[in-house]
Every structure is written in structure tokens, then in C-alpha cells.
Amino acid sequence: MLDVLRNSWALLLGMLLLMVGNGLQGSLLGVRGAEAGFDSITMSVVMSGYFAGFLVASRMVPGMIRRVGHVRVFAALGSFISAALILFPAFKDPIAWTMGRVVLGFCFCGVYVTAESWLNNATTNETRGQTLSAYMIVQMVGIIASQALLVVPDVSGFLLFVIPSVLVSISFAPILLSISPTPAFDSTKPMTLRQLYDVSPLGMVGMFLMGGVFAAQFGMAAVFGTQAGLSLGQISIFVASFYVGAVILQYPLGWLSDRMDRRSLIMMVAATGAAAAVVAILTGGMFWALVGAAFVIGGCSNPLYSLLIAYTTDFLEPDDMASASAGLLFINGLGAIAGPLIIGYVMQVVGPSGFFMLIAALMSALALYALYRMTQRPSIPVEDTGSYAPINPGATPVAMEVAQEYAIEVAEGEEGSDSVH
Numbered sequence: 001m002l003d004v005l006r007n008s009w010a011l012l013l014g015m016l017l018l019m020v021g022n023g024l025q026g027s028l029l030g031v032r033g034a035e036a037g038f039d040s041i042t043m044s045v046v047m048s049g050y051f052a053g054f055l056v057a058s059r060m061v062p063g064m065i066r067r068v069g070h071v072r073v074f075a076a077l078g079s080f081i082s083a084a085l086i087l088f089p090a091f092k093d094p095i096a097w098t099m100g101r102v103v104l105g106f107c108f109c110g111v112y113v114t115a116e117s118w119l120n121n122a123t124t125n126e127t128r129g130q131t132l133s134a135y136m137i138v139q140m141v142g143i144i145a146s147q148a149l150l151v152v153p154d155v156s157g158f159l160l161f162v163i164p165s166v167l168v169s170i171s172f173a174p175i176l177l178s179i180s181p182t183p184a185f186d187s188t189k190p191m192t193l194r195q196l197y198d199v200s201p202l203g204m205v206g207m208f209l210m211g212g213v214f215a216a217q218f219g220m221a222a223v224f225g226t227q228a229g230l231s232l233g234q235i236s237i238f239v240a241s242f243y244v245g246a247v248i249l250q251y252p253l254g255w256l257s258d259r260m261d262r263r264s265l266i267m268m269v270a271a272t273g274a275a276a277a278v279v280a281i282l283t284g285g286m287f288w289a290l291v292g293a294a295f296v297i298g299g300c301s302n303p304l305y306s307l308l309i310a311y312t313t314d315f316l317e318p319d320d321m322a323s324a325s326a327g328l329l330f331i332n333g334l335g336a337i338a339g340p341l342i343i344g345y346v347m348q349v350v351g352p353s354g355f356f357m358l359i360a361a362l363m364s365a366l367a368l369y370a371l372y373r374m375t376q377r378p379s380i381p382v383e384d385t386g387s388y389a390p391i392n393p394g395a396t397p398v399a400m401e402v403a404q405e406y407a408i409e410v411a412e413g414e415e416g417s418d419s420v421h
Contacts, residue, residue, distance in 0.1 A: 040347035043220070192327075250390050
């Protein structure tokens with residue numbers, strides 16, 4: 001791990017600052033939207049704009065990088081992020097905010113793709129797994145740290161929009177000043193949705209459902225907190241709890257996934273997340289019950305993302321893993337766009353509890369579908385499954401392919417070890 005930090009500290013520091021800026025703007029808009037009088041449906045449209053921009057960028061940015069290069073794309077998109085963050089408080093209009101979120105989603109995806117390409121280029125076969133883990137931890141720590149900034153005074157002014165803009169601008173310095181020669185960039189054509197469904201119905205359906213759950217966490221948690229009457233300090237703790245749970249439970253669940261039937265684990269984890277959401281509803285909005293529920297839901301939903309990818313790749317040849325991952329990323333993006341829209345409507349109809357009601361419904365649907373799929377196809381022996389690689393929801397195609405390369409290398413290493421013995 002020390003070698004990873006020594007070789008990639010600038011990239012990891014830059015990504016940390018980027019995630020602080022990105023995490024803060026999502027929560028801040030949820031709070032400021034309530035102050036501006038925007039209802040749940042309006043805020044759901046605003047929040048879904050980020051995921052729409054992210055999905056479009058995942059298809060367009062690779063072509064941009066091939067045409068003009070990593071450095072120009074990185075610098076141009078970073079400039080747009082800083083400008084968009086500053087403009088939010090100047091235009092208290094839902095259409096302007098939605099367009100701004102689309103721009104942010106597009107630009108952040110492009111910046112992540114570029115940075116992850118450099119990060120992948122800096123790794124070796126021996127350090128790829130550690131680098132992937134360090135990258136995931138940095139992302140989560142950045143989002144958690146960003147929530148503490150919500151309690152900075154003058155939440156109704158410009159300051160909290162200036163802070164993420166400055167952090168994003170600063171984040172480019174360590175990356176651009178320390179970058180080695182730019183890597184070659186190849187994009188992978190995804191499988192068709194039909195092909196992907198034939199390979200792994202559970203993987204495809206599960207990724208769509210988890211897209212909705214992740215979008216709820218990242219896009220609507222602060223909106224829920226505002227409508228539930230939480231203070232700014234309580235909202236920051238509540239939102240951060242999702243990501244603290246993700247960091248703490250990612251590796252224990254990953255360890256289990258390499259030692260038991262993954263469909264059973266997916267079913268149990270999804271059912272646990274659904275139960276936590278139900279508890280949050282039944283406790284009537286007690287703050288620490290909400291925090292506990294958020295911790296469990298985040299600790300279940302984020303590992304489920306990696307679990308579903310690992311389960312799907314168990315049925316693939318190594319040459320097909322990258323294209324399947326791109327398809328999974330696309331279907332997850334569709335779920336992420338739909339998630340805030342549905343949650344916003346439900347919250348408008350039944351009140352703030354609709355936030356947890358939809359999370360409970362989505363995770364229950366995944367648990368039940370996993371149980372159904374267990375009756376349709378025999379399980380793969382544990383010794384024949386691939387290795388679990390931690391991936392955060394919202395991963396770009398590059399991060400997905402890095403994870404698949406790591407899984408392939410581990411599998412090949414295990415095969416070589418078995419042949420020696």
C-alpha cells in the first residue's frame with residue numbers, strides 16, 4: 001500500500017478534493033431547494049439531472065479524449081464544474097438548477113474517466129488491487145468529509161458554493177503537475193441489453209434497482225432530511241452515515257462473497273437493507289434511528305453493486321467482462337435517473353417517509369428476485385467463482401475495467417497456483 005501511495009498520491013489527493021466538492025454540492029442543493037420553496041417532485045427532477053449527464057458522458061467522453069487528449073478534456077471539464085457551482089446561487093430557478101446538474105454530471109464523469117485512466121496507467125499487476133481499494137476509500141472519505149462542511153455558517157449565502165468550486169479548482173493542480181505521460185485510451189462497446197440479460201438476469205435487474213437506491217442516497221437524502229425537519233448538523237450526519245456504512249461493510253461482505261453462494265448473499269444483504277428502511281419508517285423519524293438505518297442501507301447497497309458485478313462476471317469469459325461491465329454501467333445509470341424522479345413523486349404523495357418506502361421496495365424486489373433466480377439455475381461452485389473487487393456506485397467505464405482486470409489477474413494467478421500444486 002505504501003508503494004501505491006508513493007506512486008499515486010497526487011491523483012488520490014486530487015480525487016479526494018473532487019469528491020469533497022461533489023458530495024457537498026449534492027447535499028447543499030437539497031437544503032437550498034427547500035429554502036427556495038421547491039417541492040419534492042421539482043427537486044427530484046433537479047437531482048436526476050446529474051445522473052442523466054453522467055450517463056451521457058460515459059458514452060461521449062472516450063471519444064473526446066481520443067480527439068483532443070486527456071489533459072485538454074480534464075482542464076476544460078474542470079473549468080465548467082467550477083463555473084457551474086458558482087452559478088447555482090445566482091439562479092434560483094429549477095430549470096437552471098436542472099441544467100446545472102446535467103452539466104455537473106457530465107463534467108464529473110469526464111474528469112473521473114480521465115483521472116482513472118491515469119491511475120490505471122500508474123498501477124502494476126501487483127498493485128492493482130491495492131490501488132483500487134485506495135481509490136474507493138478516497139472517494140468515500142471525500143463524500144463523508146464534505147458533509148461536515150454543511151454546518152459552515154451562512155448556508156443561505158454564496159460561501160458553500162464557493163468552497164466546492166475552489167476545492168475542485170485546487171484538485172487539478174496535484175494531478176496535472178505530477179502526471180506521467182498520458183495513457184492510451186480504448187473504450188469498450190457494451191453488450192446489448194438482451195445479451196446481458198441472457199448472461200445474468202439477476203445482474204441486469206439488480207443493477208437497475210440498485211441504480212435507484214444509489215441515486216436516492218446521493219441525490220435525495222438531503223431533500224429528505226430537510227423535509228423531515230432535521231437541522232443542518234443532523235442532515236450532515238445522516239447523509240454521511242450512508243457512506244460510513246459503505247466503507248465499513250464493503251470488505252466484510254466482499255470476504256463473504258468469495259466464500260459462499262453469491263445469490264444467497266445478494267438476497268440476504270438486500271433483505272437486510274430493506275428491513276433497515278422499514279425500521280426507519282416505523283420509528284417515526286427518530287434521528288438516531290434514521291442514522292442507524294442510513295448506516296445499514298449504505299453498508300448494504302454499496303457492496304451490492306460490487307456483488308452484482310462479481311456475480312455476473314462469474315458467467316463470462318475474460319474477453320467478455322469489459323463489454324458486460326459497460327452494459328451493467330448503462331443499465332445502472334438508467335436506474336439512477338429514474339430513482340430520484342420516483343422518490344420525489346412518492347415523497348410528494350405520502351410525505352418524507354416516501355424516501356425510505358421506495359428504498360425498502362427496491363431492495364425487497366432485489367431480494368425476492370434473487371430468491372426466484374436461485375430456483376432457475378444451479379449455483380456455481382465457490383471455488384469456480386471470480387474474485388470480488390470493490391467498486392463504488394457511480395463508477396465510470398474505466399474504473400469498471402480496472403476492477404475486471406484485477407479480477408482476471410487474481411483468477412489467472414489462482415489457476416497458476418493450482419496447476420503448480
